[in-house]
Amino acid sequence: MKKSKLSMRARYFVEGYSFIGLWLVGFLVFMAVPLGRSLYYSFQDLQVSKGGLLATFVGMEHYRAAFTTDVNFLPLLKSTMVSTVTQVPLILIFSLFCAILLNRGLIGKTFFRGVFFLPVIIASGAILGKLMDQGAANLPIFYNQDLYDKLHNFIPGDILKSLLKYAESLTLVMWDSGVQILIFLAGLQTISVSLYEAAKCDGATAWESFWKITFPMIMPMMLVNTLFSIVSSFTKADNQIMSHILNVVFKNNDFGYGSAMGWIYFVFIFLVLGLVFLLFSKSLGATEGRK
C-alpha cells in the first residue's frame, strides 16, 4: 500500500476542503468580492465613461439621499415591510393547516399533494403579475356576494375595507405557501405515531394532542418556514423595492446609489431575520421523539 505523507488527520481535513473547495471559490468570486465591491461603490459616485467607470468618493451621501431626498424608497420599504409582516404569519398558519389536512390518509392523496404545489409552478414571476393585473389573483367570492354592502351595517366602513382587502390577499397567501406546505408535510411525517397513540391512551383529545405534540414537534420547521417565507417575500419578483433598485441602476445608470439602497435593504432584512431568530430561540428546545 502506498504510504501517505500526510497524517490521517491532515488527510481528512484535505478531503473535507476538497469537497467544499468549489463552493469556497464560488463564494469568493460570486459573493464575497461582489459584496465588498458593492459596499465600496455605495460610498462612491460612479460615472460611466469610455475608459470604464469613474469613481469619486462621496461618503455617506447615497445613504443620506435614500432616507431624505428619495421620495420612493422609504414608502416602498414600508410597504414591503407591511406586506411581509402581515403575510408571513398567514402563510405559516395556512400552510400548517394544509399540511395537517394532507397528512391524513385520504383517497387521492398524491393528487391533492400535487395540486397544492402547483401554484409554485404557475403563480410566480411574470404569470402572477399578469393574473394580478387582471384581477384574477383575487377569488371572486369576495366581490360577487356583495359582501361589502351586506357587512357595512355591522362594521364601520374603514375597518371593513381593510378587512376585505386582507381577505382578498388570502388567495395570494395560499398560492405562496406551496413550498412551506411541503416542508411542514415532511416535518409531520417525522413525528412518530407512537406519541399520538400514547396521548390517546391517556385520554387526550385531538385538540390537545395538536398543541402538546404536533406543535412543539413542528417548531423547527416553523423556523425554517419563517425564514424561507421572509427571504422569499423580500426577494419576490413583484417586490417593488427590487424593481426600484433595478430602475435606478439600469435606467438612470446610478450604480453608486443603487448599491447603497441594496445595502440598506440587506441590513434591513438581516435585522428582521435576527428578530425572528430571537423570537424562536426560546421555543426551540424539546424536540425529542423524532424518528
Added chain:
Amino acid sequence: MLKESVKQVRTTNMEHLSTRLKASGKLDRVVKRSLQVLNIAFYYLVILSLTFVFLYPLLYMVSKSMMQVTDVADATVQWLPKQFSFGNYILAWDSLKFWAGFANSAIISFGSAVLQILSCSLIGYGFARYRFPGYGVCFILLLFTFLVPPQTIVVPLYLFFSDLGWINTHLPFVVPSMFGHGLKGALFVLIFIQFYRGMPKVLEEAARIDGAGAFRTYWKIMFPIAKPAMLIVFLFSVVWHWNDSFEPNTYLTTPDFYNLSQRLAMFYGSNNQAAETMSQMTSGSIGMAPTGLNQVMAACILTILPILILYLFVQRHFVESVERSGIAGE
C-alpha cells in the same frame, strides 16, 4: 302555555327514544357513526374547496385562453366559452417567438439545474461528513449566502460579467451554478447536507475498507443514493429559473436573448398599453374590458406549459422525495 307543553312532549319523546336506543346500545353507535361521516364529509369539503383555490389560476387561464373577445366581454359566460377557439394560442405562439424563447429558458433552467445538482451535492456531502478547521465559519457563510438578496450584489456582478463579455450569453446563469451558487444555490446545498446527514455512515465505511478513496466513495456510493434530494433540487431549480425575471432582465438585454417569461412580460406590456389607450379614448367606458386578455392568457399557458408537463411526470415522486429526504431538517 301551549308552547311549553309541546316542548315537554317533545323532550319526553326524545328521552323515550334515546333510552330505548341506549338500552340496545344503538344510540352510541349511531351518534358515533354519523359524527364520523360528518367529519369525513366536512374534511373533504374543506380539502376540495382548497383544491379549487389552488387550481383556480390554471383553470382561469385555460378557460380565458380559449375564449374569443365576445365571450370575454359577455358576462353570462363564466367558465365555458360559447365557442372554443385556439386562435389565441397561434397568435401568442407567434408573438412570443416560442421556440427562441423556449431555447433560452431551457438552457438557463436545465443547464443550471443539472450543474447545481452536481456541484451542490458534492459540496453538501463535504459539509455533511467532514469537520475541518473553519467548518463553523464556512457553514455560517453558507447560510449568509442564502440570505443575501441578489439585489445587493447585482451592480458589481453585472459589471464583473460585462467585463468578461458575458452579457447576453447564458454564462452568468450557468457558471455560478457550477460552483454551487447561482439562483438559490445555498438552499440546494442545505438540502443535500440534510440528506447526507441522514444517511448511515456504515455505507461509506464499507467502501473505504474496500479501498475506495474519498471521492470515489462519494461518487459511487453516496451520489447515486441521493436521488430524492436530486429530484427536489432539480425541480426547484428548473422552476425557479424558469419563472425568474430578475436575473434574466439584468443579464439578457436584447430581445433575441429573452427567455419565455421576459417575452411574456413584453407581450403583456404591449397589450396592456393598447387596452389603456382604448379606455382613455372611450373615456373609460370600456373600463376594465380586458382587451387581449384571452391572448395574454394563452401566452401564459404556453409559457408555463413545458414545466407543467415536467411537473406532471415527476410530481408523484417529487412529493415522496420531499418526505424521504428530510428536507425539513432538524
